[in-house]
Amino acid sequence: MPLIRRLGNEVFASILTAFSSKVVRDTASGMRVVRRSSLPELLPLPDGLHFTPAMSARALLSGGMRIVEVPMPYAERVGESKLKIGKDGVRFLAAIIDAAFLFRPSRPLALLGLLSLSVATGLMIAPVVQYLQNRSVVEWMIYRLIVSDLLIASGVLLLCASYLSARVVSLTLGLAQRGRHHRLAAAFFSSKFFWLVPGGLVLVGGGLVLHSFLTLVQTGAIYAHWSRFIAMSICCEVALALVVTRLMDYTLGLIAAQLKFRDSS
Numbered sequence: 001m002p003l004i005r006r007l008g009n010e011v012f013a014s015i016l017t018a019f020s021s022k023v024v025r026d027t028a029s030g031m032r033v034v035r036r037s038s039l040p041e042l043l044p045l046p047d048g049l050h051f052t053p054a055m056s057a058r059a060l061l062s063g064g065m066r067i068v069e070v071p072m073p074y075a076e077r078v079g080e081s082k083l084k085i086g087k088d089g090v091r092f093l094a095a096i097i098d099a100a101f102l103f104r105p106s107r108p109l110a111l112l113g114l115l116s117l118s119v120a121t122g123l124m125i126a127p128v129v130q131y132l133q134n135r136s137v138v139e140w141m142i143y144r145l146i147v148s149d150l151l152i153a154s155g156v157l158l159l160c161a162s163y164l165s166a167r168v169v170s171l172t173l174g175l176a177q178r179g180r181h182h183r184l185a186a187a188f189f190s191s192k193f194f195w196l197v198p199g200g201l202v203l204v205g206g207g208l209v210l211h212s213f214l215t216l217v218q219t220g221a222i223y224a225h226w227s228r229f230i231a232m233s234i235c236c237e238v239a240l241a242l243v244v245t246r247l248m249d250y251t252l253g254l255i256a257a258q259l260k261f262r263d264s265s
Contacts, residue, residue: 001074004085012053012092019100019107020060025069027053028092038065049082050091057099063175103175106166106182113158120151127227137227145230153237160245163189167252171259189249198239205235 001009012027030052034042042058042065045051059065100108127141127148137145163185169175188194209232212224 001076008085008089008092012096015093016053016057016060016096018111019057019096019104021107022060022067024056024060024067027056027096031072041065046091046095048091049088050095053092054095054099057096058103061099061103063103103169103173104166105169106162109158109162109165110181113155113162116151116155116158120148120155123148123151131227137225142226142230145227149230149234149237152234153241156238156241159185160241164245164248164252167249171252171256189246194242194246198242201235201239201242205232205239208232208235 009026009028013024016024016027032052032055034055038059041062042055045054045058056067059067097108123144127137127145130141131137163182166182208228209224212222212228215224216222
């Protein structure tokens with residue numbers, strides 16, 4: 001196999017492994033043996049060269065099939081390949097992403113959310129250390145804090161979307177979400193203590209700017225440092241994302257109960 005195609009194959013295999021939590025070494029081999037009973041679970045498949053990674057992704061992500069990879073001799077082909085590295089590479093990637101968002105959208109959304117929060121954490125280290133040492137934040141750090149605000153809000157939103165998408169897949173396709181992170185999220189959003197978290201965030205955020213608000217009412221001006229308002233916005237954005245997710249989760253629960261009643265009647 002040419003080096004560029006070997007690298008591409010390893011990249012696609014790594015992406016599919018990350019999405020499915022199952023190790024796969026080759027997503028595009030055309031030498032396959034498939035049980036006839038498995039075909040309904042694999043279809044529909046595209047009719048281009050990307051039908052093989054689409055098949056691999058559907059088999060791994062749907063959770064209803066088992067894949068066994070058997071090593072085989074691989075000699076250099078004779079003649080010219082029809083595979084176009086750029087065009088078909090994009091199709092390969094799209095086929096894997098489509099299957100991931102169909103069967104396990106929670107995984108790519110969660111990975112993006114964790115990445116966003118990780119970058120935000122890295123950006124916040126310097127301002128936090130500066131504040132702990134000097135009880136102040138340097139003015140130029142406003143840019144870093146604004147970007148961190150955006151990344152934290154995005155990360156929490158993506159994690160909430162990850163949980164909700166898993167609920168939708170379970171409700172519509174009947175695919176149980178067995179991940180520990182999903183169980184923890186379900187326990188959190190269904191807990192009777194859930195409202196303490198967004199409520200506490202709103203109280204903390206409000207407490208940071210309460211004095212500034214009172215000063216504004218009394219004097220018509222604000223003298224508090226801008227960092228307080230950025231921290232307040234982070235608290236309120238996270239609280240809002242959690243509350244909306246809880247309400248959507250409640251709605252999905254009502255829909256699930258209605259569908260179960262219809263199936264039983």
